[in-house]
Amino acid sequence: MSTTMPGSAQDPSPASGPPHRARRRKALAVDVLVTVAAALELLTLHGQLDTTAALVCPPALFALMLRRRFPVVVLLATIPSMATGFLWFAPMVAMFTVASCSRRRVVLGAGSALFAATMWAGLTVDAESMTWSDHLIVVQVALMFSLGPAGLGMLARTRSELRARLADLSASQAHSRRLEADRAVAQERTRMAREMHDTVSYHLGIIAAQSGALWATAPDETVREDAEAIRHHSAEALAELRDIVGVLRHSAERADDGAPVRLANLSTLVRQARLDTVLDLDLDLPEGRSYGPAVEQAAYRTVQESLTNVRKYAPGSRVDVTVGPSATGDTLLVEVRNGPAPTTTRPGPTTPTGGFGLTGLEERTVFAGGTFRAGATPEGGFVVRAELPLSGAPCQASRPRP
Incomplete structure (x- = not known):
């Protein structure tokens, strides 16, 4: 049973967009080149093919086009061509694909099967006349043809996993930086809310209290009206200040007893x-x-x-x-x-402005x-x-x- 890796060429997860289509076109081009290379290997031995090789080698070539979707099945379809000794490139490519996207147990079983097929091809050529040195060479070739593609495939798989983990780590670090920035902004908002509440509300409270006292003691009606206007605006400013402080502190409670803005x-x-x-x-x-x-x-x-x-x-x-x-x-x-402004108007006291x-x-x-x-x-x-x-x-x- 084969498994696929996220981010690998065998990942069947749905995707869309130009980057995905470009990757699919690139993968298709590589598969075509691999199939052509395997076909060229077979054409060099066209006149030497026997009946068994003629039956198993062409299906192995066509199966290479499906190696990304069904890697284990394609390997099993190409192993007979290895056993005939006429087509070696196709099963090696299939072995690389299996090793790059399957579990280790699957890779071990597939490598053993390819090793056995290579040994079969080497030992059935002329087993009676082979020396121990020839047997040793066959074993070395079988190990090279099975362990080589398997090792390269596992290396490609490790590289793909490392790239995916690095991408996850970069995303996690970016997320942590955003959280840290949000935390700093929240702390600054809280500090601003605290300063506004402790300083501005204090002065506005004094203005409201003194204007109320002036309204109660002033004998002149005009002064009383001015004192009432000052008291009203200071009370309205206090109510709006509480509302702003609540926003800065992300408070769910909002002051609604101030003068409505209508x-x-x-x-x-x-x-x-x-x-x-x-x-x-x-x-x-x-x-x-x-x-x-x-x-x-x-x-x-x-x-x-x-x-x-x-x-x-x-x-x-x-x-x-x-x-x-x-x-x-x-x-x-x-x-x-x-x-x-009229030229005859006396300038009033300087008012602080931001x-x-x-x-x-x-x-x-x-x-x-x-x-x-x-x-x-x-x-x-x-x-x-x-x-x-x-x-x-x-x-x-x-x-x-x-």
Whole structure:
């Protein structure tokens, strides 16, 4: 009973694709060359063939074409040709194939059979006139013709197994490197979550507590409104911070008690910004269209970040915020346009900035499948524009336009 080795030429496992077809063509070409070589050996003795050789040698030649699929059967079909002494190359090739893909017991039995056939061919030529030296030569030739192909086949089998094990080892090492990289990323995310929770939440908690105390003690209604706005935004920031920390820690529990990020809340956002802002909000979408959470969040954050930038870099300027479906109804347009800052406006206190606001908006928009554009206007102002796909419309992530 023969067995096949993974990765060897005899592996019957299904495969597909150009590499597999190329290997099959190469194997077929080798089989044809081997058969032609064996046929040439037989043709050199064409005039000396007896009846027995004429019956067993041609089938042995044709059997070589099937040696990869039925190695043991092909060897058994070629051994009679070895016993006749007219065709030696074919059984040697069959022996090599058996040794390269079969178990050791099968190889031992096949080698013994080939050795016996070779001995038979050598001893039946002229047994009566043979000397001991001639018998010794026959034994040496039989060992060479049986052990030689068997040794080469087992060497090829060992080489194939070693190559497969090296491939498995390389794959295992690559997998280990990926796991190690994932573990390092998880540790870094946990460290970032811990630092954010221990530092940012501490300062936001103080802001919320002090603004609440100011609201309770301030006699001026305007101051009380400002204190309430500060307390509200700090509490909202704390809720969103808990949500972000949960994501970084891969936590299944997500904070849901914070202010929801909804386009319907844009009016509140604009009012609390305390800027000269005109909001044009149209939430009536065409029939069959809707915006998903990612689109809604991207639109809300675009307006929020844009108002923050106006407060930092163009305080006192007029701001026009437009949010609504496009004329074709397949995208949601978000545009925040502000004019130049008045020269009479006193600059406010310096606000820390990370310089990644617009970059983050662009990444968020592209992630949602939309396009993003931001730049200065000819009048000296600035415009931020995002186009986000609506559900029910063809949604394909595109690159941001320049």
